[in-house]
Amino acid sequence: MMPAEVVVLIAGVIYKRCTLNDRGTKLRKAILSTCICFGTLPIAEVKADAEVGDVELGAYLSAECVTCHQTNAETDGIPQIVGLDPNAFVDAMLAYKTKQREHPIMQMMAGRLNDEEIAALAAYFNALE
Amino acid sequence: MTWNRRKFLGAATGALSAPAVLAEGSGKPRVVVIGGGAGGATAARYIAKDSDGAIDVTLVEPSQVYFSCFFSNLYIGGLKSIDEIGHTYGALAAKYGINVIHDWAVAVDRVGKNVTLAGGQVLPYDKLILSPGIDFVEGSVQGWDLSAQNKMPHAYEAGSQSQLLRAQIENMPQGGVFAMVAPPNPYRCPPGPYERISMVAHVLTTTNPTAKIIIADPKPKFSKMALFEDGWATYYPGMIDWIGEDFGGGDVSVDPDQMTLVIDGEELAVDICNVIPAMKAGRIAEIAGVTDGRWAPVNSADMSSKTDPDVYVLGDASQQGDMPKSGFSANSQAKVCANAVRGALTGSRMFPPRYANTCWSLIAVNDGVKVGATYEATEEKIARVDGFISQVGEDVTLRKTTYEESENWYAAITGDMFR
Numbered sequence A: 001m002m003p004a005e006v007v008v009l010i011a012g013v014i015y016k017r018c019t020l021n022d023r024g025t026k027l028r029k030a031i032l033s034t035c036i037c038f039g040t041l042p043i044a045e046v047k048a049d050a051e052v053g054d055v056e057l058g059a060y061l062s063a064e065c066v067t068c069h070q071t072n073a074e075t076d077g078i079p080q081i082v083g084l085d086p087n088a089f090v091d092a093m094l095a096y097k098t099k100q101r102e103h104p105i106m107q108m109m110a111g112r113l114n115d116e117e118i119a120a121l122a123a124y125f126n127a128l129e
Numbered sequence B: 001m002t003w004n005r006r007k008f009l010g011a012a013t014g015a016l017s018a019p020a021v022l023a024e025g026s027g028k029p030r031v032v033v034i035g036g037g038a039g040g041a042t043a044a045r046y047i048a049k050d051s052d053g054a055i056d057v058t059l060v061e062p063s064q065v066y067f068s069c070f071f072s073n074l075y076i077g078g079l080k081s082i083d084e085i086g087h088t089y090g091a092l093a094a095k096y097g098i099n100v101i102h103d104w105a106v107a108v109d110r111v112g113k114n115v116t117l118a119g120g121q122v123l124p125y126d127k128l129i130l131s132p133g134i135d136f137v138e139g140s141v142q143g144w145d146l147s148a149q150n151k152m153p154h155a156y157e158a159g160s161q162s163q164l165l166r167a168q169i170e171n172m173p174q175g176g177v178f179a180m181v182a183p184p185n186p187y188r189c190p191p192g193p194y195e196r197i198s199m200v201a202h203v204l205t206t207t208n209p210t211a212k213i214i215i216a217d218p219k220p221k222f223s224k225m226a227l228f229e230d231g232w233a234t235y236y237p238g239m240i241d242w243i244g245e246d247f248g249g250g251d252v253s254v255d256p257d258q259m260t261l262v263i264d265g266e267e268l269a270v271d272i273c274n275v276i277p278a279m280k281a282g283r284i285a286e287i288a289g290v291t292d293g294r295w296a297p298v299n300s301a302d303m304s305s306k307t308d309p310d311v312y313v314l315g316d317a318s319q320q321g322d323m324p325k326s327g328f329s330a331n332s333q334a335k336v337c338a339n340a341v342r343g344a345l346t347g348s349r350m351f352p353p354r355y356a357n358t359c360w361s362l363i364a365v366n367d368g369v370k371v372g373a374t375y376e377a378t379e380e381k382i383a384r385v386d387g388f389i390s391q392v393g394e395d396v397t398l399r400k401t402t403y404e405e406s407e408n409w410y411a412a413i414t415g416d417m418f419r
């Protein structure tokens, strides 16, 4: 079986190639064929690494972010996080978590995320692009 | 911006379990949501969006346009138009396939598992979500009932009530008196009455600078009190008089025909009287038999009713523990509930609950403050974990940024409910 990291990376690459209009179908086909080739994705084993975050967990957790972060508009206040580079995302969250970056809401929100959850969010928002 | 996450992982894991429940007759499980506000619209949207057609979602809401209470004070303050706080249900129907029915739910049969609408239609459900907001407790302010709301508006459900209050302020005689009867705890939006006072004072300072504002309050203190009092002294000096519990602020009666207010035995002639009575869960929660006293107790793990595991209660109507009754809270609870409902009906992956809230308030133009907290589900309740509040004496740039943040939040949360 292929390591989870590689499967997710391949899935990510295929996903990014999908057009905006037809994401769902193309994505499903792409992932399906990836899985047929390489077996299934062992979610529980996903490491706290920005590149291989648990996207479905990220999707769930992201619901908390999008109450304030708009997903479909450019804003000059609360920043756009869709499509953010996963490493930049992780760095920002860790900076809030350790209170090196100012912002009471973000310090509070990041403060209760563990590494796996941060990685999951990073992967999810990166995939949304 | 949406793509199908469930199928993404479903396909990737190849391990979706079989649906736990299937509605009899139809191939799909059915969810009925009562109330298209902060809790209900969010829950309907998330269940429909994330289940991608696997669940039949019906949203019952009498109004064609939802006027959000959040930012309705800014409308009263002349900083927003009524259209800016109005939202329609078109995208929920068109984009997510939600069956939006504009009607009142009038009965719930929890044994037969169906909801009856005022128009006579009967909607069967596998899971029922109630997010009907609040109703007022009859007799809580002596002399006031709903028939007086046209003379003494509450403006605690937004729309025509907000328009009425704003018109009254615009037409108030010079040097007149604006009175507010503030509500007892617990009620929707703890800082709401005081943000309203700030916005009324903001208008009067320019249009009617000799006017007075009196607040009769049954509470000894209120949300963000130090911040509001500091702001009122700065921006509206001498205009606002707050009469708390200690000074008889809880002992009030009104006479809407005479436009008088009696506070602790002393009668006052007022030009405007904004009566915000005590609150309880929206009536349909009581009709459904899931209330205990004024509110509907829920389990902290998934917002399911303590009375019936197939009924969920969100937002203001629920009694859940430490979360304030806010739009932010209702939206947060709705997402936990949506995940649980979807999991129960389709076997989709379930995640642990997590809750959060932030409430912004505007004290004066560009002077915003905020209070927020995170919460976790304990055995007993939704319990506060961590939090913060703006501080007295913050610099003007920070206050302006905080206000701008609230504008962004408003756009985001209404998008998260309706678009």
Ligand SMILES: Cc1cc2nc3c(=O)[nH]c(=O)nc-3n(C[C@H](O)[C@H](O)[C@H](O)COP(=O)(O)OP(=O)(O)OC[C@H]3O[C@@H](n4cnc5c(N)ncnc54)[C@H](O)[C@@H]3O)c2cc1C
Binding pocket: B034, B035, B036, B037, B038, B039, B040, B060, B061, B062, B063, B066, B068, B069, B070, B071, B072, B073, B103, B104, B105, B106, B131, B132, B133, B134, B155, B156, B157, B188, B189, B192, B193, B196, B282, B283, B284, B314, B315, B316, B317, B325, B326, B327, B328, B329, B330, B358, B359, B360, B361
């Ligand atoms: C002045 C003011 C300012 C506020 N400011 C903020 C703020 O800045 N931030 C914040 O987070 N919150 C704020 N709030 C609080 C927020 O508006 C509420 O907490 C939130 O709307 C609660 O959501 P809900 O889903 O419980 O109820 P609602 O949003 O009120 O939705 C309930 C819906 O149910 C419908 N309904 C009721 N009964 C039935 C029935 N029988 N059948 C069908 N439909 C029914 C109603 O028509 C309504 O649309 C404010 C409130 C007020 C009054």
